[in-house]
Amino acid sequence: MTKILRGDRNQCPTCNLYFNSTLAFTKHRIGDYTTAQRRCLIESEMLDKGMSLKATGWWVSAQMPTERLPQAKLADLLPNPCLTLPFQINASNRSIPCR
Numbered sequence: 001m002t003k004i005l006r007g008d009r010n011q012c013p014t015c016n017l018y019f020n021s022t023l024a025f026t027k028h029r030i031g032d033y034t035t036a037q038r039r040c041l042i043e044s045e046m047l048d049k050g051m052s053l054k055a056t057g058w059w060v061s062a063q064m065p066t067e068r069l070p071q072a073k074l075a076d077l078l079p080n081p082c083l084t085l086p087f088q089i090n091a092s093n094r095s096i097p098c099r
């Protein structure tokens with residue numbers, strides 16, 4: 001499937017895979033420029049390097065952290081007035097202290 005290339009997104013002219021950024025594209029190329037040893041990584045090699053293929057078909061240089069905050073850390077954040085609901089704004093003190 002042909003994708004629209006916008007911004008930093010690109011397609012490798014050698015392996016035809018799609019990359020979300022120049023960084024991701026560069027990361028999938030290895031070898032010396034001068035000795036014609038330069039090549040594309042295969043998919044398993046890209047995964048080994050921490051790259052990730054998104055469901056949209058774009059390779060990215062690294063997978064975004066998807067772990068949720070541990071419950072203990074979340075509990076630490078709740079007393080922060082910036083996260084307390086319902087939100088109350090004191091007209092005499094517009095700056096809300098945030099930790």
Ligand SMILES: [Zn+2]
Nearest residue numbers: 012014015040
């Ligand atoms: Zn390639």
